Amino acid sequence: QVQLVESGGGLVQAGDSLTLSCTVSARTFSSYTVGWFRQAPGKEREFVASISGKDGSTDYAESLQGRFTISRDNAKNTVILQMNRMKPEDTAVYSCAVPRRPFYHPRIEPLYDYWGQGTQVTVSS
Numbered sequence: 179q180v181q182l183v184e185s186g187g188g189l190v191q192a193g194d195s196l197t198l199s200c201t202v203s204a205r206t207f208s209s210y211t212v213g214w215f216r217q218a219p220g221k222e223r224e225f226v227a228s229i230s231g232k233d234g235s236t237d238y239a240e241s242l243q244g245r246f247t248i249s250r251d252n253a254k255n256t257v258i259l260q261m262n263r264m265k266p267e268d269t270a271v272y273s274c275a276v277p278r279r280p281f282y283h284p285r286i287e288p289l290y291d292y293w294g295q296g297t298q299v300t301v302s303s
Contacts, residue, residue, distance in 0.1 A: 180202060180203065180204045180210075180276055180291075180292040181202070181203040181204075181292070182200055182201070182202050182203075182274050182275065182276060182292055182293065182294035183200070183201045183294055183295070184198060184199065184200050184272065184273060184274055184294045184295065184296060184297040185198070185199045185201070185297060186198040186199050186297060187272065187297030187298045187299045188298075188299070188300070189300045189301075189302065190264055190299075190300070190301055190302070191264075191301070191302050191303075192264060192265055192266055192301055192302065192303050193263060193264065194264055194301075195260070195261060195262045195263075195264065196261045196264060196299060197258060197259070197260050197261070198214070198258070198259040198261070198272055198274075198297060198299070199256055199257070199258055199259075200212060200214070200256065200257045200258075200259070200274030200294060201254075201255055201256050202255050202256070202257070202274075202276060203255065204255065204276070207231075207252060207255040208231055208252040209231045209232075209280070210231045210276045210277075211228055211229065211230050211231050211232075211276070211277060211280070211281060211282065211283065211284065212228065212229055212231070212250065212257040212274055212275070212276055213225065213226075213227070213228035213229075213274065213275050213276075213277075213284065213285075213290060214226040214227050214228070214248065214257075214259050214272060214273070214274050214275075215272070215273050215274075215275060215287065216268075216270035216271065216272045216273070216299075217270055217271050217273070217296075218267070218269060218270040219269075219270075221270075223273075223287060224239065225239050225285040225286070226238070226239055226242060226246065226259070226272070227239065227242065227246055227248040227259065228248065228283050228284065228285070229248045229249065229250050229257060230282060230283060231280075232280065232282065234250065235283070236248050236249075237283035237285070239285075245261065245262050245263050245264075246259060246260065246261050246262070247259075247260040247262075248260075257274060259272070259274075261299075264301045265301060266301045266302065266303045267301075268299060268301050269299060269300050269301050270299060271296040271297065271298055271299075272296060272297055272298075272299050273293055273294050273295075273296040273297075274293075274294045275287075275290035275291075275292060275293045275294070276290065276291065276292045277289050277290045277291055277292075278291040278292075
């Protein structure tokens with residue numbers, strides 16, 4: 179069984195930076211792709227970024243590329259989402275997820291099997 183725990187959420191001001199962590203309990207963590215999604219109030223959950231377990235390559239939602247950076251530390255079973263120059267529209271619950279199958283950079287929710295509980299990020303203007 180794979181378990182994910184997010185941390186690092188909170189309240190920040192527009193223009194600030196925030197770092198989220200996703201710790202994954204899995205024996206073969208390094209082989210898993212890990213994705214981040216977010217869900218704003220009244221909106222559907224959307225893809226944010228993913229990082230491959232195969233080659234460490236990354237994928238970002240086009241609107242976020244340049245402000246968000248995803249990375250992983252396989253020794254700590256952790257994936258980091260660094261968010262810079264934050265905007266009020268970044269306010270959402272951020273969740274990390276892992277697919278059972280070795281998809282390369284899945285962007286849609288049904289391809290992910292394991293999810294964390296989410297962490298709230300609020301950006302004030």
